[in-house]
Amino acid sequence: MINIHFIINPIAGEGKNKITKGFLLKHLEADSYHVTIKHSEYKKHAIELTQNSIAEKASIIVACGGDGTINEVASCLINSSIILGVIPTGSGNGLASNLNIPKDINKALELIKNQDVKSIDAGQINNKIFFSNTGIGFDAQVVKHYEASAQRKLSSYIKACLKALQSFKGKNKVVITINDQQIVTNPFLIFTSNSNELGYKVSLTPKASLQDGLLDVLVVPKMNLLKTLFFGVLILFKKHHVLSQVKTYMTKRLTLSIQYQDFFETQIDGEFYKINSNTIHISIIEKALLVIA
Numbered sequence: 001m002i003n004i005h006f007i008i009n010p011i012a013g014e015g016k017n018k019i020t021k022g023f024l025l026k027h028l029e030a031d032s033y034h035v036t037i038k039h040s041e042y043k044k045h046a047i048e049l050t051q052n053s054i055a056e057k058a059s060i061i062v063a064c065g066g067d068g069t070i071n072e073v074a075s076c077l078i079n080s081s082i083i084l085g086v087i088p089t090g091s092g093n094g095l096a097s098n099l100n101i102p103k104d105i106n107k108a109l110e111l112i113k114n115q116d117v118k119s120i121d122a123g124q125i126n127n128k129i130f131f132s133n134t135g136i137g138f139d140a141q142v143v144k145h146y147e148a149s150a151q152r153k154l155s156s157y158i159k160a161c162l163k164a165l166q167s168f169k170g171k172n173k174v175v176i177t178i179n180d181q182q183i184v185t186n187p188f189l190i191f192t193s194n195s196n197e198l199g200y201k202v203s204l205t206p207k208a209s210l211q212d213g214l215l216d217v218l219v220v221p222k223m224n225l226l227k228t229l230f231f232g233v234l235i236l237f238k239k240h241h242v243l244s245q246v247k248t249y250m251t252k253r254l255t256l257s258i259q260y261q262d263f264f265e266t267q268i269d270g271e272f273y274k275i276n277s278n279t280i281h282i283s284i285i286e287k288a289l290l291v292i293a
């Protein structure tokens with residue numbers, strides 16, 4: 001008997017997911033599966049629900065939501081033998097897309113039943129875990145504005161981008177220590193990725209792999225508005241690296257430190273976080289998570 005738990009974020013995407021108890025019980029035969037269904041009721045609640053599922057001896061825990069929900073569930077499963085399943089019902093679904101998990105809930109559930117398990121890397125930023133990406137600079141400001149908007153859809157991201165562009169200052173110098181090299185920059189963006197997709201098929205690190213034991217890093221200094229807009233257009237064609245200002249690195253770890261400020265504003269898997277320190281350590285945890293994909 002497989003003890004399978006589903007943790008459903010009811011507001012992920014536009015809150016339109018169709019995963020019901022009836023649907024799950026119809027597709028998961030009672031003589032093979034013991035099914036438990038839980039709904040998150042507030043931000044970070046999925047962490048508590050996952051910890052309870054671990055205590056309840058779940059062997060598969062399925063995150064039903066987007067990258068934020070996956071982060072909350074999967075962070076509890078690092079280096080454990082419990083397997084993560086994903087039904088992508090989020091807005092961007094970057095990680096699920098990188099893992100080729102179908103958005104169709106019937107197909108995603110079929111995949112879970114087939115139990116083809118992969119071991120993937122995770123990233124760590126100070127004491128937090130990420131599976132997709134983390135960043136400081138423009139992306140963190142976009143997420144900050146996005147979270148302040150009431151809706152979770154592509155148009156909200158576009159509005160958040162415009163607001164972030166208007167208010168972006170990028171005045172603080174950041175020292176990046178990476179691959180025995182020191183880079184001093186006034187960053188527009190310092191983006192560190194484990195996966196090859198941000199969501200909505202957009203990628204800043206198209207060559208990143210979830211299984212290569214490395215983080216892909218993109219460093220973009222503050223540029224004038226015209227060049228910044230050009231950078232944005234190039235991203236849509238995955239050609240942004242042709243700009244001479246854009247530097248890319250692959251590494252196992254990096255450190256960021258900031259002067260004249262004792263905090264960083266970051267995004268971690270698409271959620272906004274303020275880190276109260278003037279130094280950030282980012283590293284890879286190899287083969288950290290078992291996931292059905």
Ligand SMILES: Nc1ncnc2c1ncn2[C@@H]1O[C@H](COP(=O)(O)OP(=O)(O)OP(=O)(O)O)[C@@H](O)[C@H]1O
Pocket residue numbers: 009010011012013014040041042043044045065066067068069070072089090091092093094152199269270271
């Ligand atoms: N009942 C709830 N009410 C409000 N927020 C919730 C609830 N349940 C979970 N959350 C929060 O919703 C946020 C968004 O979740 P998630 O990232 O899964 O969806 P998304 O943003 O639509 O998708 P994606 O990240 O792929 O674009 C997370 O921060 C999560 O903690």
